[in-house]
Amino acid sequence: MSVVTDTGTREVGRSRTRLDAREKLCGEAVFTGDMEVPGMLYGRVLRADVPHAEIVSIDTSAAERMQGVVAVLVGRDLLDIDPYYGHAIKDRPIVAIERVRFHGEPVAAVAAEDEATAEAALQAIEVVYEELPLVDTIERALEPDAALLHEGPIRPGLFHGLGNLGERDGNVGYRYRAAAGDVEAASAGAPHVVEGEYVFPAVYQYAMETHSVIADWRPREITLWASCQHPFLVQAEIADVFGLPIGAVRIHVPYLGGGFGSKSYTKMEPLTVALSRKARHPVKIVNRVDESMVTSRRHGMRCWMRTTADADGRLLTRESRFWLDTGAYMDNGPRVTATAADSAPGPYHWEAVDIEANCVYCNTAPSGSYRAFGATHLQWVAESQLDELARKASIDPLEMRRRNLLRPGEPVRPDGSGKPLDADLIGDVENAAAAVGWEEPRRPLTGRGVSVGLLAAGAHPVSRASVRMRADGSVEVSVGTTEMGQGPRTVMAQIAAEELGMSSDNVRVLGADTRFTPYDRSTGASRSTTLAGKAVQNAAAAVAGRLRETAAEVWGTDPELIDLRDGRAAHAELEMEFSEVIAKRFGFTGGEIIEGGEVRPMGGDTGSYAEGPVFWEVCVAAAEVEVDPELGVINVLRTATIADVGKAINPQLVERQDEGALMQGYGNAMFEEMVYSDGVLMNDNLLEYRVPRVQDLPREMTSIVVENADGPGPHGAKGCGEGALAAVPAAIVNALADAGIPMTELPLTPERVWRRLQELP
Amino acid sequence: MRIEFRLNGAPAAIDVEPSTLLLDMLRDDFRLTGAKRSCDVQVCGSCTVLVDGQPVSACTYLACEAGGREVLTIEGFAELPEFERYASAFERHAAVQCGFCTPGFLLTLKSLSDAGELSSEEQIRHGLDGNLCRCTGYRAILEAARDIGEVAA
Secondary structure, three states: OOEOOOOOOOOOOOOOOOOOOHHOOOOOOOOOHHOOOOOOOOEEEEEEEOOOEEEEEOOHHHHOOOOEEEEEHHHHHHHHOEEEEEEEEEEOOOOOOOEEOOOOOOOOEEEEEEEEHHHHHHHOEEEEEOOOHHHHHHHHOOOOOOOOOOOOOEEEEOOOOOOOOOOOOEEEEEEEEEEEEOOHHOOOOOOOOEEEEEEOOOOOOOOOOOEEEEEEEOEEEEEEEEEOOOOOEEEEEEHHEEEEOOHHEEEEEEOOOOOOOOOOOOOHHHHHHHHHHOOOOOOOEEEEEEHOOOOEEEEEEEEEEEEOOOOOOEEEEEEEEEEEEEEEOOOHHHHHHHHHHHOOOOOOOOOOOEEEEEEEEOOOOOOOOOOOOOHHHHHHHHHHHHHHHHHHHOOOOHHHHHHOOOOOOOOOOOOOOEEEEOOOOOHHHHHHHHHHHOOOOOOEEEEEEEEEEEEEOOOOOOOEEEEOOOOOOOOEEEEEEOOOOOHHHHHHHHHHHHOOOOOHHEEEEOOOOOOOOOOOOOOOOOOOOHHHHHHHHHHHHHHHHHHHHHHHHHHOOOHHOOOOEEEEEEOOOEHHHHEHHHHHHHOOOOOOOOEEEEEEEOOOOOOOOOOOOOOOEEEEEEEEEEEOOOEEEEEEEEEEEEEEOOOOOHHHHHHHHHHHHHHHHHHHOOOOOEEEEOEEEEOOOOOOOOOOOHHHHHHHHEEEEEEOOOOHHHHHHHOOOOHHHHHHHHHHHHHHHHHOOOOOOOOOOOHHHHHHHHHOO | EEEEEEOOOOEEEEEEEOOOOOHHHHHHHHHOOOOOOOOOOOOOOOOEEEEOOOOEEHHEEEEEHOOOOOOEOOOOOHOOOOOOHHHHHHHHHHOOOOOOOHHHHHHHHHHHHOHHHHHOOHHHHHOOOOOOOOOOOHHHHHHHHHHOOOOOO
């Protein structure tokens, strides 16, 4: 289903078949784990079996004597470098140094001729620990006498991007405030008040390909093949840690078997490089699932929120304090925390707002990015309070939103800073509600809910790309965007082909190789189509300019009068294949045209992205549920999600992204939860950590693609693929409350729903 | 120990340890990397290959058990004329995203189709329950499966 504007494009706006489909279908697509390089060894990692301890001693001598073992790496091998990394805060050692802070933290690593030998050698390493007081939950971390996970001054990482990081406060590693107006005055005497405490569990991204790295350390150059989403940030961090110029670190990024944030920023790369450095051989490390589960996850959260409204249901104030469990190291915790704070008010008019967001160190595995981070944490809380107020004021939840939602052009952040609203949220939520039969009579034991939110998207707007037309008229697009399933290789080809007046079938889009590929900040925050896509469009336009220039010279006319279409330059009755244009340009049957494109915050050839965020990603959904009161089982009958993308470069891929996000949101809402006990992850496998299966698919799901050409990317596009994940849990929670079962803790397992039913009158 | 079997339609023989897993043998010894390792516990289906036409999780199937049998991996399936019907359905519905789970889904679908168990929505949903996909949310794969099984939506 789509709401389309026709802009007369030939490639853009068409559901072209994915250019990478065939090689993936045939099993030919190469992932890091499929690769071998000459002389390569296999690495395995010894992980701490205690959550918090001093390391008294590590004896690696027996492991080192084993046949086939080439090197054993421990913390003391890193004395000649500064072995701490972390793009936000440099708080994480490459392997544990003197102390372990989470169960599963790398303590040693072995490189051997085969994986079985490396694994056997791990068993021969003897580590003596002296356990330290356990700080395994947010509650314990906040106790006044809690042991401190980190002490000493904060060391900012290369890419924290958050201005002043502030000081640690006990185990609170980062705090973010967003406030405007006088909450006390504005809420005094408010007729409708809701207040509650909420719990969101830690969840695992489960990209099916685990973190996989091959590293080849040499004295003057480091080469990696890595399953990483942000190769250029990893490149800079590796260069920093190992003391090389950025250009001496070369990262190849093959296809990724899913990312969803789990492979954003730096993960297993420093450890693999350090092991290769010790072994003086290339080393490959492929995590098992239980290892990847302690490599990255979504923050768990405790949240308090209070919202007030007047007698007509007009919102007055919102206050919230929440604590995100970032685990033993910060990873992307500060950004997740700030983004969550951005999502806490929701896109409404307020008299006053006071949000305090805290990122808390605990003896658990590090939390980082997971698709729609921050918004997924807060939207279900914020939106359930909105519905509770609507019930108190006897107003339909959809009407409640019409009365309070921001209009396009109005400031989103309570203090008025940053980009104003760039979407029609009322239209979006009305579309979603209609698709689940909002006005139809409700049957007993069913409920319907809607949810609306925004996600600060785009990250930092720095992207470059190059477009190269070969002598035969075929084109290569070189762009740093990682293909992890979301389809950028296809979309970038369509964007370039549109600009050049040719078919995307004749365009190849390459994976990143940081030696040759121009810089792109990252693949995440729904930024690729908008920003990297804009850089590709600019580069392609520059190539088109060269083609026009040459054709105009040949025909003695103005470049503006040259039309590029179907792979040819044309002017009146005259036509030339692109290959002929290039041959004329160089007077030779070889040569090429290569041009770059750039996106940066200010100026340049793209207009301004200075006012963050790059765009507000729309998070709107509706759901209808049915409850079995005997068992507590929820059946999601209908869902509707909104992909408000400005312009769908490839509408089918937009819908598919939206559906994937929907089902991840469904899993987060319904059953996904990392269960910790005394600092140990109890369900570190796919038997006990449940992700959505085909049987879970709602019988009726509608993905609505909205194209209002209001995005800052090519052809008015803006990113997508995250909003549904944040919006769906909120819609399900609201539908359940509509059925009479308000919930304040996720996931909505049958047991939890059944227990709640027993408490209700 | 030495095993002889048929691999993708051709005779094959190799020395394996009794503990060698079929997945490791295929990936490491035959360099057939279309079958992927993910969950290691027979849940995700990304290591699915067909043994005598039946889908098995190669991550928990001993290589020596394949002795005397016929093993079909995605690389072999892609060479068969019927593959086009499967591949074009997946392309038409954009049922491929990252591609990590895709070979497993295709081989499971082939086994279902060959067994005549791809002729209703219920059969499709039941038959695909042993394959996980984290990218697509399954809808696209279901649509492709309906096309392959010629099932009305």
